[in-house]
Amino acid sequence: xxxxxxxxxxxxxxxxxxxxxxxxxxxxxxxxxxxxxxxxxxxxxxxxxxxxxxxxxxxxxxxxxxxxxxxxxxxxxxxxxxxxxxxxxxxxxxxxxxxxxxxxxxxxxxxxxxxxxxxxxxxxxxxxxxxxxxxxxxxxxxxxxxxxxxxxxxxxxxxxxxxxxxxxxxxxxxxxxxxxxxxxxxxxxxxxxxxxxxxxxxxxxxxxxxxxxxxxxxxxxxxxxxxxxxxxxxxxxxxxxxxxxxxxxxxxxxxxxxxxxxxxxxxxxxxxxxxxxxxxxxxxxxxxxxxxxxxxxxxxxxxxxxxxxxxxxxxxxxxxxxxxxxxxxxxxxxxxxxxxxxxxxxxxxxxxxxxxxxxxxxxxxxxxxxxxxxxxxxxxxxxxxxxxxx
Ligand SMILES: CC/C=C\C/C=C\C/C=C\C/C=C\C/C=C\C/C=C\CCC(=O)SCCNC(=O)CCNC(=O)[C@H](O)C(C)(C)COP(=O)(O)OP(=O)(O)OC[C@H]1O[C@@H](n2cnc3c(N)ncnc32)[C@H](O)[C@@H]1OP(=O)(O)O
Ligand SMILES: CCCCCCCCCCCCCCCC(=O)OC[C@@H](O)COP(=O)(O)O
Numbered sequence: 001x002x003x004x005x006x007x008x009x010x011x012x013x014x015x016x017x018x019x020x021x022x023x024x025x026x027x028x029x030x031x032x033x034x035x036x037x038x039x040x041x042x043x044x045x046x047x048x049x050x051x052x053x054x055x056x057x058x059x060x061x062x063x064x065x066x067x068x069x070x071x072x073x074x075x076x077x078x079x080x081x082x083x084x085x086x087x088x089x090x091x092x093x094x095x096x097x098x099x100x101x102x103x104x105x106x107x108x109x110x111x112x113x114x115x116x117x118x119x120x121x122x123x124x125x126x127x128x129x130x131x132x133x134x135x136x137x138x139x140x141x142x143x144x145x146x147x148x149x150x151x152x153x154x155x156x157x158x159x160x161x162x163x164x165x166x167x168x169x170x171x172x173x174x175x176x177x178x179x180x181x182x183x184x185x186x187x188x189x190x191x192x193x194x195x196x197x198x199x200x201x202x203x204x205x206x207x208x209x210x211x212x213x214x215x216x217x218x219x220x221x222x223x224x225x226x227x228x229x230x231x232x233x234x235x236x237x238x239x240x241x242x243x244x245x246x247x248x249x250x251x252x253x254x255x256x257x258x259x260x261x262x263x264x265x266x267x268x269x270x271x272x273x274x275x276x277x278x279x280x281x282x283x284x285x286x287x288x289x290x291x292x293x294x295x296x297x298x299x300x301x302x303x304x305x306x307x308x309x310x311x312x313x314x315x316x317x318x319x320x321x322x323x324x325x326x327x328x329x330x331x332x333x334x335x336x337x338x339x340x341x342x343x344x345x346x347x348x349x350x351x352x353x354x355x356x357x358x359x360x361x362x363x364x365x366x367x368x369x370x371x372x373x374x375x376x377x378x379x380x381x382x383x384x385x386x387x388x389x390x
Pocket of ligand 1: 180
């Protein structure tokens, strides 16, 4: 095992990563709260600032996935569709089987600039074009318009209470639901309507299955499929169609396409967040199909059948993948930008400095007892953590 791989497995390194994420997250939350007075004055500016703040947090987990654990998503898609990615608003329909599917989603977003900021930095720092100054919606600088992007999702209400991530999503105008239609319908429609004048291009993620796949849930949902006379699915739960239909209806004219995304991992890997933090490399494959929104029926019943048919196709892709290890279509490799890593290193350096001062103070305090107690605590924690991970 190389030194770098050994370091990745060390509790102290992982503790530093989690410390950095949590403290920078709370700082981001605080800065987001500071934007509150701006909302009534200049809502679009407040939204843009929140997107950038969101990027500085979310991209840390992309850096963790791609640079720390070395996991790279392999993208399968039709090259004719590829040209649209990152340049239009879209609804993303994704299977929900893996603990780190959201991380792979963010990595996908980042490759196409939909996570937040890197296009601006690329242009301003790498290509040396002028900073885009906007006023009354016009470009005043002489660089071409820069696409500004954001990722959104439909998530269960409980996630909005999570410190750091949930609070950040609140400011990013994620759509939260209680998964009880009667209670959700008003706020769901309102949240979708709010996205109609969102100043950034966005991708809106919908897990139509409504919950993560387990064998037990699969069995129950296939009983529902049987009662409804629908073909059984092997790799997916039966999709809930109401949320998809409402999203499509409310985002028509705003969103150009549905991206049907099917994610799987090679060699039957069962990836975990802890594994990623431990520096374990996984092998995700993501198949993306672009379906123009006009081909999704407007009528609720027809839209429902359309979605069921889509899931039957997705199920077939997964079945073929389980035999061949491949999705259809050529592999495309969008470039990995350096910004997620630069942002992560920046935060880590900034937040490690107070820790370093604390350490110096500890050593200078000269108290052997305190130093020994600290070393003993760290060793015990490392040992305990090591036995949990093994
Ligand atoms: C690799 C990634 C690629 C791309 C990613 C790209 C971009 C990423 C972008 C952004 C990322 C940003 C952040 C993401 C990060 C992390 C967060 C990720 C996910 C969050 C996870 C979640 O929270 S998932 C849970 C929330 N989502 C949903 O629930 C959506 C699906 N549900 C619905 O749409 C529902 O319709 C509803 C919730 C809106 C309403 O549900 P309700 O039940 O009240 O009404 P319905 O009409 O839908 O249901 C009643 C009908 O259902 C039938 N029924 C009963 N039991 C079942 C069953 N087990 N399965 C299926 N159907 C069932 C029942 O019979 C009723 O049928 P009727 O015919 O009588 O209507
Ligand atoms: C640099 C360190 C980075 C550390 C990264 C940590 C990031 C934590 C982000 C948490 C994001 C939470 C996303 C959770 C998705 C989720 O919650 O899925 C489950 C639900 O669908 C189904 O729930 P249910 O139906 O109730 O079982």
